[in-house]
Amino acid sequence: MPKMNYWTDKWDLHEDVCPCDVHFNQWVAKQKIKNKQIYHFGSGTHHVVGIKQAAQKNRTFCITASKEEYQAYIDLVTENSGVAKNYLCYFGDIYLTNPALLPDFDVVTMFHLCEFFFPNTASKEYGGLTDAKVLDLFTAKTKKGGYILFYTRSMGWEKSKAVIAKWEKKAKVKKVGEFKTLLVYQKK
Numbered sequence: 088m089p090k091m092n093y094w095t096d097k098w099d100l101h102e103d104v105c106p107c108d109v110h111f112n113q114w115v116a117k118q119k120i121k122n123k124q125i126y127h128f129g130s131g132t133h134h135v136v137g138i139k140q141a142a143q144k145n146r147t148f149c150i151t152a153s154k155e156e157y158q159a160y161i162d163l164v165t166e167n168s169g170v171a172k173n174y175l176c177y178f179g180d181i182y183l184t185n186p187a188l189l190p191d192f193d194v195v196t197m198f199h200l201c202e203f204f205f206p207n208t209a210s211k212e213y214g215g216l217t218d219a220k221v222l223d224l225f226t227a228k229t230k231k232g233g234y235i236l237f238y239t240r241s242m243g244w245e246k247s248k249a250v251i252a253k254w255e256k257k258a259k260v261k262k263v264g265e266f267k268t269l270l271v272y273q274k275k
């Protein structure tokens with residue numbers, strides 16, 4: 088069996104370089120989204136989405152592929168039961184997502200789509216999804232009326248644009264606008 092493709096790096100909060108998580112928290116506040124279920128792609132060591140959304144009474148399910156970021160999550164929730172109750176971060180490769188393990192979501196972030204696809208990701212041996220299939224899977228996991236957000240300054244944005252263009256033609260979604268660096272769709 089091949090090893091899991093994980094991220095050998097970590098990401099601290101650099102709002103000037105990568106403001107997507109901060110912009111996401113601002114968007115949620117602006118929409119007055121409360122008591123909802125969020126899926127977030129890419130925690131960073133800072134976990135600002137999980138922390139802020141726990142305080143806003145939303146529940147966040149988040150993936151990290153970084154051992155350091157996952158350790159930071161363990162340290163965080165060890166010290167804070169309120170965050171532990173409302174924020175679940177797990178270690179994994181999003182391309183290996185098994186939909187049977189996930190609930191449905193009201194809001195999904197696909198901020199790092201097309202950034203971490205490895206040469207072997209979609210091989211039979213590894214068993215991973217393509218970026219288009221990741222997006223389809225999370226669209227299926229989004230509730231009717233729920234939101235799917237993209238980050239327009241992502242490293243994978245050029246590739247993502249092509250994936251999104253095909254997706255919006257066939258998926259039951261509509262573009263509802265932009266918020267700062269984010270592009271927002273809603274499931275019909």
Ligand SMILES: C[S@@+](CC[C@H](N)C(=O)[O-])C[C@H]1O[C@@H](n2cnc3c(N)ncnc32)[C@H](O)[C@@H]1O
Nearest residue numbers: 094098105108129130131151152153180181203
């Ligand atoms: C550049 S960091 C950005 C973190 C955070 N969203 C921010 O903007 O501050 C990229 C994130 O993607 C996650 N990541 C990298 N490869 C991944 C993969 N294959 N599956 C899931 N997450 C992955 C990393 O763990 C990290 O949290």
